[in-house]
Amino acid sequence: MALHKILRYPDARLKIISEPVINFDQQLRVLLADLVETMDAAPYGVGIAAPQIGFQQRIIIVDCTKTRRPVPNHGRLILVNPELITWDGMALGREGCMSIPDYTGNVIRAVHIELHALNESGEKNSYQFENFEARAVQHELDHLEGILFIDRLVSRRTDLFQRKS
Amino acid sequence: MCEEINQWYMLTVIGKDQPGIVAHLSTLLYKQGCHLGEASMIRLGGNFTIMLMIRCGIKDHDLIAYLAEQSRQLELHIHCDLINGLLHHHREPDVRISVHSADRMGIVAHVTSVLATAGLDILNLESDIAGTELAPIYIMHIEGCATQGISALRTALNEINDMSISIESIQTVFG
Numbered sequence: 001m002a003l004h005k006i007l008r009y010p011d012a013r014l015k016i017i018s019e020p021v022i023n024f025d026q027q028l029r030v031l032l033a034d035l036v037e038t039m040d041a042a043p044y045g046v047g048i049a050a051p052q053i054g055f056q057q058r059i060i061i062v063d064c065t066k067t068r069r070p071v072p073n074h075g076r077l078i079l080v081n082p083e084l085i086t087w088d089g090m091a092l093g094r095e096g097c098m099s100i101p102d103y104t105g106n107v108i109r110a111v112h113i114e115l116h117a118l119n120e121s122g123e124k125n126s127y128q129f130e131n132f133e134a135r136a137v138q139h140e141l142d143h144l145e146g147i148l149f150i151d152r153l154v155s156r157r158t159d160l161f162q163r164k165s
Numbered sequence: 166m167c168e169e170i171n172q173w174y175m176l177t178v179i180g181k182d183q184p185g186i187v188a189h190l191s192t193l194l195y196k197q198g199c200h201l202g203e204a205s206m207i208r209l210g211g212n213f214t215i216m217l218m219i220r221c222g223i224k225d226h227d228l229i230a231y232l233a234e235q236s237r238q239l240e241l242h243i244h245c246d247l248i249n250g251l252l253h254h255h256r257e258p259d260v261r262i263s264v265h266s267a268d269r270m271g272i273v274a275h276v277t278s279v280l281a282t283a284g285l286d287i288l289n290l291e292s293d294i295a296g297t298e299l300a301p302i303y304i305m306h307i308e309g310c311a312t313q314g315i316s317a318l319r320t321a322l323n324e325i326n327d328m329s330i331s332i333e334s335i336q337t338v339f340g
Binding site: 045135 | 257259334336339340
């Protein structure tokens with residue numbers, strides 16, 4: 001395992017669309033372990049995507065057990081070649097990114113999502129996420145498309161108007 | 166007023182709102198070699214207001230004189246203070262409080278005093294007067310850090326019964 005340096009905006013590699021994983025081999029297992037270690041090194045980091053450490057492969061890891069206050073979650077998930085199947089609802093919420101230090105902003109995301117993804121062994125699983133965990137997954141999915149949360153910012157003042165959660 | 170050079174200043178400008186003020190000011194500052202930091206511009210009661218961090222090698226009274234001279238037609242009020250330009254140290258709010266009520270004197274004093282006693286450190290406050298002249302409504306939104314926890318804020322706010330107050334946690338996704 002190795003701790004990788006997180007790429008930071010405006011590194012052009014963050015804007016590259018990632019490629020699907022084809023080989024579920026030892027090399028992949030090493031990359032997954034490195035991603036986990038790198039994510040865990042960030043305080044309150046609840047997710048990471050492979051392109052954030054310079055690997056343009058469709059891999060995200062989400063772990064919403066690391067929040068300041070507990071939220072419903074599935075534990076640590078390794079999601080390879082994730083596919084968003086359905087989404088429902090919209091909500092504003094605050095996001096930050098390890099690739100964009102010292103800034104958080106408000107982003108509209110779906111409240112409920114259904115996702116299909118492969119695990120580290122290439123087995124297909126289906127997941128239902130909601131609220132905070134759904135937001136974390138969508139934030140990481142965006143990285144695979146070369147999209148950063150600052151590409152989706154909504155004015156902070158707009159967020160001040162009360163909304164249904 | 167400060168005489169130091171190449172320092173951070175907080176430039177405050179207010180005046181009657183009209184198109185082009187930001188472009189006018191920022192161009193003047195650019196021509197004087199000023200670097201801009203964080204800024205907040207908002208219309209308040211039909212007035213243009215902006216607070217703008219600037220860093221420059223001009224003495225503040227010289228800068229004010231220059232801006233005033235170049236902005237005479239806009240009739241702006243310009244003020245400048247030396248500040249500690251502490252960038253890259255943002256604090257994240259963990260709670261949002263929304264308040265609305267028929268407008269009356271003392272709403273902000275009452276609510277913020279209760280919140281301060283219960284440990285709220287306010288990072289952002291915005292308010293508006295809505296409704297009509299005959300029936301004005303006061304609407305306020307606050308974001309901050311609940312240093313004694315959000316439950317302490319909820320408990321404290323329970324003592325306020327004559328206005329609508331909601332409180333919700335802000336949980337930031339870091340990914």
